[in-house]
Amino acid sequence: MAAVANPVEQFLRSERIPHIWCPGCGIGTTVNAFARAVIDSGLDPLKVVVVSGIGCSGRVAGYVSFDSFHTTHGRAIPFATGLKLANPELTVVVYSGDGDLSAIGGNHLIHSARRNLDIKVICVNNLVYAMTGGQSAPTTPETANTSTSPYGSFEPDLNLPKLLDAAGASYVARWTTYHVKQMERAMLELLRKKGFGFLEVVSQCPTLYQRRNGMGDGLESVKFYKEHSKVKNDACLDDLAMDKIGEIICGRFVDRDRPEYGQTMREFYQNKLGAKYRAPEFQDGVLV
């Protein structure tokens, strides 16, 4: 009874589905929320670009039917920066994982937030380097067992919302794959917000993280998020560090307006260089 089409199908490369993600992996759920948020936004899909780095979440670029880039490891943000500066009309979404964005590409993340470049970063945080075999990542909670911390991790983990707030992001939120509706709304807010926006989605990697930590399969993980998450929009960002079995604080933590990088840059050069500077101009979406 395919009486109506799946609303997300229009944004998938259907011929590539089933995707490679493991049974119960959370990444696909985030793509559902993203596709719905694009519908809600009313944006012209031809002007939405998805840029991913490397890793399981980096595969998103290959499954969505938007114009998309699957870039080099950690470098999704530099590619996105070029895109956004060359064509300010595009809505540029960086869709990648915690390892790619906050470890290998960590400096790009910090400085893009500092500049407040108008890109929308969706960070699927599964707490490990998944595609390469479940090694500890900067986001791995203390005591968690990974393939490179078989006795448990002893390093403090990176608190991403706090980092992005300190760096200057205009929008920072965190949800889990349990919060499908809130995630869709946060993605819509992200798409609408001018400036650097960051959404962390805590997402299960049942194959490598949950299994090694005795936390069950994908379904058990989503139930865990349901039981262990707490919505607190005005949370003190210090409290957002995650531990293995403790509370996961969710919400929208930062929503502020700062001068946007591209616009500031164009105005700056126009003032300094006058007629010698030519900002990108478009007719019907084409650079003239």
Add this chain to the structure above:
Amino acid sequence: MAKGAVHITVDRCKGCAICVEFCPTHVLALSTAFNGKGYHPPHVVNAEKCSGCDLCGMYCPDFAIYGFKLGKQGVAQ
């Protein structure tokens, strides 16, 4: 008459049961049958209770199920 219905793309399903768990009205259960990849896809066990809310569709990591509303004549809206 049910307010909604679901469409299941059996061959995309990986049998995670997340849709089964989070359907608010317990419309679904995993079938004992296998799909082409050897997973147990969900099937409808409580059709009358489906509201067409599409929560199953939002949760499904594999784009294998979605819900939709039915109008008075049982026609998709």
